[in-house]
């Protein structure tokens with residue numbers, strides 16, 4: 461039952477005049493600014509409701525007056541990105557390495573594409589970061605079998621090594637032991653000498669004899685000081701990094717029957733832009749010349 465509006469004696473606030481079971485209601489309305497903000501939100505919400513996709517029905521939905529679709533926007537973005545990437549890859553395919561290197565944007569595209577292609581194709585043999593495994597050379601160091609200029613690397617990737625490609629890099633180290641060109645004792649002596657080139661601490665007793673045999677049989681490919689020869693992919697023997705392990709037993713095994721690593725040619729599997737990107741990526745791993 462309404463009574464007359466009076467002040468509450470404890471808080472000093474007006475009452476509304478409503479009384480329930482003797483309890484009187486204080487008159488504390490919402491602040492004006494709050495009411496306006498609330499009203500504005502309702503109007504704003506209703507506007508969004510009309511402009512953008514909102515009400516679902518049966519087989520579809522109300523598309524909104526603007527016809528906006530986040531899916532269409534996203535697909536547009538993806539298509540633009542593909543177009544830009546394809547244009548860059550076309551330029552990489554047609555430009556020479558000097559031109560590519562002069563354009564930081566192309567280099568960035570090539571190295572990104574190279575990184576992905578490396579992970580997909582090269583990692584099983586050469587390791588995730590090109591660190592190499594026994595028989596599969598490390599690609600980030602500065603010891604090169606066939607050459608560390610970006611053009612050399614591209615040629616290696618394109619045609620492969622001892623692969624089926626007609627232009628493959630090719631060479632054969634003779635099977636000195638298996639073919640009887642050197643006796644076991646002679647092989648032991650050469651291995652003693654080669655061990656000194658490797659820097660193995662206790663090379664064996666026949667270093668002098670081995671040096672002479674090396675000059676006669678090996679220097680033609682590996683160089684008179686064991687410096688290697690990229691023309692025939694003969695690894696430097698006077699180096700810290702080796703293709704097959706750093707112990708005398710491995711050296712004896714190689715002289716007896718060389719393993720002759722095979723690297724596939726990629727020209728039948730990868731397009732020229734990807735091969736160039738791989739060459740730039742490998743070159744940038746750290747050992748590029």
Ligand code: HEC
Pocket residue numbers: 577578581582583584585586595596597599603604605606607608613616617621693720721722723724726738742
């Ligand atoms: C099936 C294993 C295998 C795969 C896969 C492979 N390689 Fe090789 N790669 C080799 C072997 C083995 C050699 C060394 C061959 C030799 O004894 O000369 C080599 C050598 C190389 C060399 C020459 C290194 C030097 O010192 O001159 C480069 C560069 C190279 N690979 C790059 C690549 C790239 C890039 C890919 C991926 C597209 C790749 N390789 C995939 C096995 C492989």
Ligand code: HEC
Pocket residue numbers: 631632633634636650651654674677678679680681682692693694695696697701702703704705711714715718719720721
């Ligand atoms: C016709 C050229 C040729 C001749 C001659 C030759 N080599 Fe080689 N040598 C190679 C090639 C190519 C390789 C790498 C091949 C491979 O993957 O097995 C190699 C690899 C090696 C390796 C392994 C190097 C490493 O990094 O692991 C050793 C050791 C070696 N040769 C020692 C010798 C000795 C000792 C002789 C002489 C008795 C000799 N080679 C004669 C071409 C030659």
